[in-house]
Structure formats: C-alpha cells, structure tokens
Amino acid sequence: MIEKDEATLRAEQPVAQSRWTLVLSQGVPWAAWGWRAGLYLLFALLVLPPMAFVVWTSLKQGQAFSLAAYRDIFQSSEWPKLWQNTLVFALGSTAVAAGLGLLMAWLVERTDSLGRSGAYAAVFAGVAIPGMIRVIGWILLLAPKTGVVNLALSHWLGPGAPSVNVESMGGMILVEGLFWAPMAFLLLSGPIRHLDQGLEEAAITAGAARWRVHLLITWRLLAPSILSVMVLTFIRAIQGFEVPLFLGVPGNVPVIASSIYIGLQEAFVPDYATASAYGVLMLAFLFLVLGLYAYVTRHASRYQTVVGKGFRYQPTSLGRGRWIGGAVLWAIAVVQLLPALYMILASFLKTASIAQVGDSLTWANYQALLQFPGIVQSLVNSLIIGLLTATAAVLLALAVSWAMRWYGVHGLSSLVNLPLVFPGVVMSLAMLVMALRLPISLYGTIWIFVVAYLATFTPYALRYTQPALLQIHPELEEVARTGGVGQGVILTRLLLPLLRRALMGAWIFIFLISIRELAVASLLYTAHTQVIATQLLDMWVNGNLNVLSAFGTVITALGVGVGLLMWRLGGRGVQV
Amino acid sequence: MSAQAKVWMGLAAALATALTACGGGTAAKSPSSSSSSGPSLPTSQAQLVAQAKQEGHLTFYTSLAGPVVGAIAQAFEKAYPGIKVSEYRAQDATLVSKALQEAQAGKNNWDVMETPAGDLLILQARGMLAPYTLPKDAQVPESLTWAASGGKVYGAADRVSYIGYGYNKTLVPAADVPKTLDDLLKPGLAGKVGIVSSTTGVRWVGAVVHQLGLQQAQAFLAKVKAQHWNVQSISGAAEMDLIAAGQLPSSVTIFNDHEAQQAKKGAPVGWIPLEPVVANVGLVMLDNKAPDPAAAQLFLQFLLGPKGQALLSQYHYVTPGEKVSFQYWVPERGITASQYQKDYAQWKQLFQSTFGQG
Structure with missing residues (x-):
C-alpha cells in the first residue's frame, strides 16, 4: 500500500461546498430563479416607482386628477420659446459634437496626422474634469461684461471692442458640443478604423470620381455609426443640465431642464405638478426619438464596415498637412482644458473673476475654503x-x-x-x-x-x-x-x-x-x-467666486487623479 | 423575452405599481395649518443654556449674504462653547421651498430662520412657526414684529436692509447718477446698469409696480428693456463685489449694507436710496418642530440682543432701532400669505417679460 503524504491527501479531498453552493450547483429551482426574481424586483423598485410618481404628480391638482398642468404649459406664452430653445440647443450641440468627433476620428484613424495623442488628451479632459467646473471656467473667461477675455479686449481695443458672449445660445451650443466631442470621437474611431478601403479603391479603379466615392461609399457605410452618435449626443444634450443652468439662465435662453430646476428652487411654494409635467414631456419626447432611431436603423446590418477578408488599411498621407492635422487635434484638447486651467489660476488670485497684470498670487482662497x-x-x-x-x-x-x-x-x-x-x-x-x-x-x-x-x-x-x-x-x-x-x-x-x-x-x-x-x-x-x-x-x-475657484481646483485635481487611475487600468479605451 | 422573464417583469411591475399607489394614495404630509405653541422650554436662563449645550447644535437658515453669516455663527459659538452652528445661506424663496419640502418629508432640519417677511407669511400660514417672547434686551419696535397671540411674536426684525442704486464712482460720472426712476432711462446709463434675477430683483420690480401702478410700471419697464441691463443670477452681495471690482458700473439691486462694507475697504463705490426703496426686513423665526429648540431660543436671544445687534452694525446693517432719512416700502406689511404669493407671481412675470429670466 502506498502511503500518501499530507499534501496529496489534502489535494484529493473534494472541494468543500457550502449548502448554498450545493443547492445552486444542483439547480434547485427555487434558488435558481429566486435570485433572478430578486434582481427583477430590485430594479423594478429602483426604476418604475420614480417614473410612476412623476406621471402621477403631473396629473394631481389638489385631491383631484386633471390635465391642468399640461394645459397650462401648452397654453403658456413661454412654451413655444422653451421648446424651440431646447430643440435648437440639442440639435446645435449634436452638430458640433458629431462634427468635431468625426474630424478627430478621421484625422486619427485615416490619416498620418501628427499629434494624435491630442485627441486622447481631449478625451481625458472630458473624463477627469467635472462638467460644472468647465462651464464655470468658460463663464470666468467669456462672460459678456466680466469675462477675462472680454475685459482684455476692452482694455486693448477700447470701449467699442467686440465681445464674445458665452451666455448665449451660440455659447451654449459650443460648450455642450465640446462636452460630447470626445465621446463622439471614441464611438466613431472604431467604425472608421475598420472601414475597408478596398471598396473605395475598387470604385476609383472603375473610374468613379473621388467625391462620388466618398459620398456614395464611404459616408454611406459610416452613416449608421454617425447617426447613432448623433442620436446619443442629441439625447445627452436634451438631458443636459449644467450648461443650460449656468449659461442659459443668465443668458435668457431657458430650456426645459433648467426650467424644471428654476421652477422648484426659486418659487416660494414649489409647483410639483408643472415640474412633473415638464419631466413627462421630456421623457415622452426622448422615447419617441429612440423609437425613431430604432426604426431608421433597422437595416443597419447592410452597412457593416468590418469584412472578413482582404481588409487593407492605408492611412491617407496629408503631406505637410500633417502638422495642421496635429495642430487641430491639440487645439481641441487645449480648448477642452482651458476653462479648468483658468480656474486653477483664478484660485490663486485675490479676485477670482478677473486676472489683472500685477496681481500677486495668494493662498487666501484656500484658507477661506478650509473655513467655509x-x-x-x-x-x-x-x-x-x-x-x-x-x-x-x-x-x-x-x-x-x-x-x-x-x-x-x-x-x-x-x-x-x-x-x-x-x-x-x-x-x-x-x-x-x-x-x-x-x-x-x-x-x-x-x-x-x-x-x-x-x-x-x-x-x-x-x-x-x-x-x-x-x-x-x-x-x-x-x-x-x-x-x-x-x-x-x-x-x-x-x-x-x-x-x-x-x-x-x-x-x-x-x-x-x-x-x-x-x-x-x-x-x-x-x-x-x-x-x-x-x-x-x-x-x-x-x-463666492474666490472660494469656488479653490474648491473647483481641489475637485479637478481629485478628478484628474482618479482619471489617471482609470487611464492606467483601461488604456485608451476609456469610456465617458 | 422568454415567458418566464415576462412573468417576472409583470410581477415586478405590479409590485412597483402597488407601492406607488400606496404612496400616491397617502396624503402628502402637509404641515398643519393650525397654530402651535412651540416646544416647552426651561424657564430659567441657566437651565436653557444647559439644555442648549446638551443639544450641542443648531441649524441656521438665512438669506443674509456675505461674511456676516460666518461672523454671527462664530460669535455665537464663542459666547456659548459647545454649541455648533450650521449655517445655510440661500435666497428667501429657496429657503421656504426647502423648509416646506423638509416638513413634508417629516425632516425638520432648521431651528432658526432669518429672512425677509415674505417667508414668514408663508410659513406662518402653514403653522410651521413657533411663537416666542421677545427677549427683554431686544430693542425692536412693534412695527417690526409680527404678532402672535398671548403677547408673543412669530418674528422680530434683527436688521433692515434697503435696496437701492449702487455704483462704481469711476465708471458712472456724477452727472449720470440717477435721482429718480426716469433717470435710469438716460442714454448715459444704457448698458451700464445691472439687476439680479433672484428674489431681490423681482422685489425691485414689485416696488416699481407699487410706486407707479401696474400700467405705468409696464410702460416704464418696456423702456428699461431697451437699456440693455445686465442680468446676473447671483446675490446682491456678489453683484456689489462686481461693482467694487469695476466689472459692472452700477445696479438697482444693491443693499446699503453691502455697499458700506465695500466702501470701508476703500472701493470707489456709492449708494443712493433711489425711490422706490424696498426694505428687506430680516425677521428671526423659530421652527415649531425645531430639532434643537433650546439652542434655537438661545440663538435668537443672541441675534436680537446687544451682541448680535452690535455685530450686525459692524457689518453696516441698519438695526431695527435706527431711523433712516428716506421713504421705503415693506412689501409684506398688511397682506396675507396668499396675497403676497399672488403679487410675487405678478412681479416675477413682469421681470421675466422685461429681462427674460428670473
């Protein structure tokens, strides 16, 4: 008889199983479906009651049910402007984000442009720096009467100097578009990268003009991806809150999201019915958009860009334009970082809202922050x-x-x-x-x-x-x-x-x-x-702009630290 | 979706709907509209202080802006070590909105509130205020108290702030400084006047309506619209900071105390009581379900007593005993809560149609 040592004996022992794992592995029905039922129930409780309460509240006037809140909204003189502002804001931001994202993705994936890391720097800025910090940074830079850029223009060019007003529809569209451009870039990179140039080359060989090739082949193949990005960006812009609140309210550009907030926070007695009615209208519209998108893209499989054979990838040479491509990518990154950088500077100044030559730096704002x-x-x-x-x-x-x-x-x-x-x-x-x-x-x-x-x-x-x-x-x-x-x-x-x-x-x-x-x-x-x-x-x-700049800087530093950790873990595929 | 999944989804949705129906059917926990006598407190001062220290904390809601809020908290904590003050500052409409939500949720957070009288009207109508006896050393004229029964009050003024025209002397020549409302329409002031979109700005519009009557006020504001005023979503104190820094020439929604604070620092600023002058009578109120009733009582004694009044004077607030040389209007005096809300809604609409926000 062969004697076995202790280690061998231990290895031969069956893996100890708890009663619970034994039950699961044997597939006892009540245990197998019990936890799934629990998941359904949990998420139903998380998601459905809030939605139901919003709908219910929008229909409740005192003790009775009525559509009065909806009627008041549609009959209000403000409603057409509110609706128009919301749509224009969302469509404009979508165009900017998709346009910038497409440009970045094209330069990075289809050309030999220099400075491609600039695109990823822009993505990192989007992840690491909170949206509110960026918006407030833009206000410090470009507020119509008090922004540092406008003050500088006024100082150099005199009282009649042009000013850039970020608290306007145009400013809102640009800032929101910049928010989502990195996401659009990440989502379009893949489809553009995998686009088989063989299709284009075959068309050119057959004698098609380059513009027809791009129009009828390249852009048609990319259409579902671009449409998908645009729908996603449109939904995000409709849902947007920071830009409409910080830029739209002072700039007299109310949208539905900011109206819900202002209506509750700045009314003596909150009107929950009207706010809820606005919420229901937003949700209904967003579901409609998603439904339309699903219908439009039902044949998206016809536009697959990844094929199984003969895939060739050759970046387009830009020649000397490589430098211009790199400059564009880094310019986008710098624009993403600029508001946060200015806020960091402002946190060390005596007056956070201006930066005058000769102002000495101070820690006073951080000292005030500690006591806030x-x-x-x-x-x-x-x-x-x-x-x-x-x-x-x-x-x-x-x-x-x-x-x-x-x-x-x-x-x-x-x-x-x-x-x-x-x-x-x-x-x-x-x-x-x-x-x-x-x-x-x-x-x-x-x-x-x-x-x-x-x-x-x-x-x-x-x-x-x-x-x-x-x-x-x-x-x-x-x-x-x-x-x-x-x-x-x-x-x-x-x-x-x-x-x-x-x-x-x-x-x-x-x-x-x-x-x-x-x-x-x-x-x-x-x-x-x-x-x-x-x-x-x-x-x-x-x-409290001084303390805000200091606090915003602290939060930005925290976000950058965590963002770097994410970057290290996830590589360049960091999702926003 | 498999049949089993559909069953689970259906059951989950049914349960969620039932939960919603239970909550929806439950009457909202509205604050009682009946009056309350407030919490019972020790009669002796020593016992009151002892109980307050045992509570160890109080929450102070206020629409006061600027460094005075922190100064009040620190001074009280120094006077009564062991009682921590948590202050929360917001505009008066937001404070009432939060107080109502908290009461509805059964979470009374605040102990003492100090805001203009509009908030008192609304909170009192909902039975949320505890009446109190005016401290013996408080020098508040009867006209600046809101009476309850039994010789008590629901609110007493600790300060009066006046809304007038504040300006930067280097940016607004003396000849352009307005002396009447119509002077605001002078070409020299086009693009040089600001207004805040908070409650303060809306109350200024209300003052214009009160002074001119509705029709004339509408005509006047239509002309103001053409002057391209700068609308800011910040407090009056913050707007005064901009004026002092030279980033905004002037504003019609500047409090006299904030201008005085900047002037003391050497800023080239001025303030005139451009009629109609709105008086924000800051009233001290107690929550009838205050989490820290003894500390709250001690705090109001402090605020209305000599130490609190001296501190407010230090920050250039006009205390109730002081007289001013100009005419002013207190919007909340002599009206009910519902009338005030109705008037406020009208002023807000006028503000929005003139300036597009608020």
Whole structure:
C-alpha cells in the first residue's frame, strides 16, 4: 500500500461546498430563479416607482386628477420659446459634437496626422474634469461684461471692442458640443478604423470620381455609426443640465431642464405638478426619438464596415498637412482644458473673476475654503455616497450580466437600462416627489442619493461588466461545474480574477461620476446633506467666486487623479 | 423575452405599481395649518443654556449674504462653547421651498430662520412657526414684529436692509447718477446698469409696480428693456463685489449694507436710496418642530440682543432701532400669505417679460 503524504491527501479531498453552493450547483429551482426574481424586483423598485410618481404628480391638482398642468404649459406664452430653445440647443450641440468627433476620428484613424495623442488628451479632459467646473471656467473667461477675455479686449481695443458672449445660445451650443466631442470621437474611431478601403479603391479603379466615392461609399457605410452618435449626443444634450443652468439662465435662453430646476428652487411654494409635467414631456419626447432611431436603423446590418477578408488599411498621407492635422487635434484638447486651467489660476488670485497684470498670487482662497461652512461635510458625504454607489452598482451590474449570460434575461437588461433615457433633473424630481410621498425616511439623508445614483449609474457599470463577461468563454464555467466546483467558488476563484480589471474600471468610473454629479443631486440635497456638486452650485449662486475657484481646483485635481487611475487600468479605451 | 422573464417583469411591475399607489394614495404630509405653541422650554436662563449645550447644535437658515453669516455663527459659538452652528445661506424663496419640502418629508432640519417677511407669511400660514417672547434686551419696535397671540411674536426684525442704486464712482460720472426712476432711462446709463434675477430683483420690480401702478410700471419697464441691463443670477452681495471690482458700473439691486462694507475697504463705490426703496426686513423665526429648540431660543436671544445687534452694525446693517432719512416700502406689511404669493407671481412675470429670466 502506498502511503500518501499530507499534501496529496489534502489535494484529493473534494472541494468543500457550502449548502448554498450545493443547492445552486444542483439547480434547485427555487434558488435558481429566486435570485433572478430578486434582481427583477430590485430594479423594478429602483426604476418604475420614480417614473410612476412623476406621471402621477403631473396629473394631481389638489385631491383631484386633471390635465391642468399640461394645459397650462401648452397654453403658456413661454412654451413655444422653451421648446424651440431646447430643440435648437440639442440639435446645435449634436452638430458640433458629431462634427468635431468625426474630424478627430478621421484625422486619427485615416490619416498620418501628427499629434494624435491630442485627441486622447481631449478625451481625458472630458473624463477627469467635472462638467460644472468647465462651464464655470468658460463663464470666468467669456462672460459678456466680466469675462477675462472680454475685459482684455476692452482694455486693448477700447470701449467699442467686440465681445464674445458665452451666455448665449451660440455659447451654449459650443460648450455642450465640446462636452460630447470626445465621446463622439471614441464611438466613431472604431467604425472608421475598420472601414475597408478596398471598396473605395475598387470604385476609383472603375473610374468613379473621388467625391462620388466618398459620398456614395464611404459616408454611406459610416452613416449608421454617425447617426447613432448623433442620436446619443442629441439625447445627452436634451438631458443636459449644467450648461443650460449656468449659461442659459443668465443668458435668457431657458430650456426645459433648467426650467424644471428654476421652477422648484426659486418659487416660494414649489409647483410639483408643472415640474412633473415638464419631466413627462421630456421623457415622452426622448422615447419617441429612440423609437425613431430604432426604426431608421433597422437595416443597419447592410452597412457593416468590418469584412472578413482582404481588409487593407492605408492611412491617407496629408503631406505637410500633417502638422495642421496635429495642430487641430491639440487645439481641441487645449480648448477642452482651458476653462479648468483658468480656474486653477483664478484660485490663486485675490479676485477670482478677473486676472489683472500685477496681481500677486495668494493662498487666501484656500484658507477661506478650509473655513467655509459645510465643506468637510460635503466632501465626506460625497465620498460615502460614491463608495456605496460604486460598490453596489458594480455588484448589481455583475449579477445582471451573469444572469443575462446564463438565463437570457434581456427584459432585465431593458429594465436596468431604462434610466439612461431619464434626464438627470427629471430623475431628481422623481426621487424627490417619491420621497415626499412614501412613508419611508429617505429625504434629508444620503440614502436618497445612493438610491437615485444606483438607478442612474448601474447601466454604465453594465457597459463594463457585460462585455468583460462576454469575453470569457462559458466553457470555463461548464468545465468547473462538471468537476463538481460550486458556483461560489467559480465566482470567486475563476471569474472575479479574470474580471478584476473591468470591475475596477467600472468601480472607479461610477465613483468618479457619482462624486461630481449635479443634475440628480440638484433637488435632493438639504443643508445637512450637501455634496460636492451642490456645494459648488451654492457657492456660485451666492457669488463666492474666490472660494469656488479653490474648491473647483481641489475637485479637478481629485478628478484628474482618479482619471489617471482609470487611464492606467483601461488604456485608451476609456469610456465617458 | 422568454415567458418566464415576462412573468417576472409583470410581477415586478405590479409590485412597483402597488407601492406607488400606496404612496400616491397617502396624503402628502402637509404641515398643519393650525397654530402651535412651540416646544416647552426651561424657564430659567441657566437651565436653557444647559439644555442648549446638551443639544450641542443648531441649524441656521438665512438669506443674509456675505461674511456676516460666518461672523454671527462664530460669535455665537464663542459666547456659548459647545454649541455648533450650521449655517445655510440661500435666497428667501429657496429657503421656504426647502423648509416646506423638509416638513413634508417629516425632516425638520432648521431651528432658526432669518429672512425677509415674505417667508414668514408663508410659513406662518402653514403653522410651521413657533411663537416666542421677545427677549427683554431686544430693542425692536412693534412695527417690526409680527404678532402672535398671548403677547408673543412669530418674528422680530434683527436688521433692515434697503435696496437701492449702487455704483462704481469711476465708471458712472456724477452727472449720470440717477435721482429718480426716469433717470435710469438716460442714454448715459444704457448698458451700464445691472439687476439680479433672484428674489431681490423681482422685489425691485414689485416696488416699481407699487410706486407707479401696474400700467405705468409696464410702460416704464418696456423702456428699461431697451437699456440693455445686465442680468446676473447671483446675490446682491456678489453683484456689489462686481461693482467694487469695476466689472459692472452700477445696479438697482444693491443693499446699503453691502455697499458700506465695500466702501470701508476703500472701493470707489456709492449708494443712493433711489425711490422706490424696498426694505428687506430680516425677521428671526423659530421652527415649531425645531430639532434643537433650546439652542434655537438661545440663538435668537443672541441675534436680537446687544451682541448680535452690535455685530450686525459692524457689518453696516441698519438695526431695527435706527431711523433712516428716506421713504421705503415693506412689501409684506398688511397682506396675507396668499396675497403676497399672488403679487410675487405678478412681479416675477413682469421681470421675466422685461429681462427674460428670473
């Protein structure tokens, strides 16, 4: 008889299984569907009641139901202008973002332009620097009477000097377009990169003029991708909050999103019915846009750019234009960074809103920041909310992705992704009216933020976990199960190590957007539950520009640090 | 979607709908409209201070702007160590909106509120204020209190701020400084006047209506529209900062105290009580469900007493006992909450049609 040593004996022991994993691996029905049912229920509770409350509130006038709120909106003299402003703003921003994104993607993927890293610098700026900081930075630079650029022009050219007014529809379109240009670039890079030039070359060889080749082949093949980017940007612009609030309100360019906020915050007695009616109208319009998009792109498979054979890629030579291409890419990056850079400078000046030659730098603004009431509390609140939201969102997204993989629960995916259509301020309003009605103590606590953010940001976490899980062949799990390994061990010892990078990337991204998010937080905070974004907003409203510049710089530094971490983990494919 | 998934979706939606219906059917937790006598507090000052220190905290909501807010909090904390003051500053409409939401959610956050009387009217109508006895050392004339029953008050003024015309002396020549409303229409002031879009700006429009009557006010504001005034979504104090820094020549929504603070720092600024002058009577109010009632009582004693009044004077606020040489108008005096809201809505509409925002 061969004696076995202790290590061999240990290795031959079956893997210890908990009762729970035994149950799961044996596929006991109630356990197998119980957790899926739990996921459905959880997301139904996160997503559906807020939407239902918004609709319900819009129809409630006192104790009766009526359409009075909608009637008042449509009969109001402000409605045509509001609607027109919203559409013009969204369409204009879409054109700018898609145009810039397409230009960047073309220069990077199809030409030998120099300075291609400038495009990725622009992407990084978009991820790392909070939107509110960029908008306020633009105001400090280009406000009509007080912006430093306009003051400089007036100083050099006299009282009749032209001025650039960022608080206008044009300014709003440009700033919002710049916000989304990096995203458009990332989304268009892939299709442009994979476009088979063989099709174009064949057409040229057959005698087609170059302009006809581009018009009838190149752009037609790219049309679905471009349309997709434009629809996504259009939806984001309709949902936009910071630009309409900070630029549109002072510039007399109200849009629906800012009207919801102003109507509640600056009325003595909030009119929830009207605000909710605006929210419902926004949601209905966005669902219509998505439906139209789905109809228009139903034959998108005809325009596949990636083919299986004979793929040739040859960048177009720009000759001396390579330098111009590089200059364009870096100019876009600099424009993205400029507002934040000026804010950093302003944080060291005595008066944050101007920069005069000879002003000495000072730390006074940072000293004032340390003593500003509620600063520490807002930072602590944001960190806690960010930690809880990121952790919960990633775990839930992983569970949903796994359920989709093995049980095909695409309905669950639709439920989870539904809040992508919600404008942030409408989600905020929905959570507010729900919290005021339900007999649970949510309002006035940080938990209302966690619930709202979980509903809003889990779809973003899903964009990390789902593709990552898809890359792991199911065979790995099947083999492990066949060998008698329990589900818990499969998850912890097999899947998690392989998914670690994606999960960390998702966690950091959700954490980053949670701590700087404004629209959802805008109606939910109280004096004791301030977060970073609402603290910045209050500083702005109260005119504390010096302290705001210092605080904005601190937040930007935090965002850059976290953004660098994401960049290191995810490489150039960082999603915004 | 598989049949099983449809079943789960349906069940989840049904449960969510049921939850919504329960919450929707539940009457909103409206604050009671009946009057309240407020929390019972110790009768002796020593016991009051002891209870306040035990509470250890109070929340102060105010529409006061500028460094005075922090100064008040620090001075109180120094006078009563162990009681931390959390101050929250916003415009008066936002404060009332937040207070109403918090009460509806059963989360009374604030202990003491100091804002103009419009907020008092609305909160009192909803039974959210606790009446209190005026401190013995408070020198507040009866005309600047809002009476409750039993010799108590719902609010007493700790300061009066006057809205007038503030300007930068280097940017607005003396000859262009307006002396009447019509002087604002002079060509020399075109593009040189600002107005804030907050409650302060709306109240200024209300003052114009009060002075001229509605029709004439509309005609006047139509002419103002052609003067291309600069509208700012900031507080009056912040706008005064811009004037002092030379970035804005002048504004019709400047408080006398903010101008005095800048003048003391050496800024080339001036202020005139351009009629109609609106008086923002800052009233001190107590929440009848204050989380820290003893600390709140102590705070209002401080604010209305000699120390608080001296501090406000230091920041150039006119205290209730002081008289001024010009005529002013208190919009909230003698009207009900619903009338004030109706008037405010009318002024806001006029503001929006003239300046496009607010």
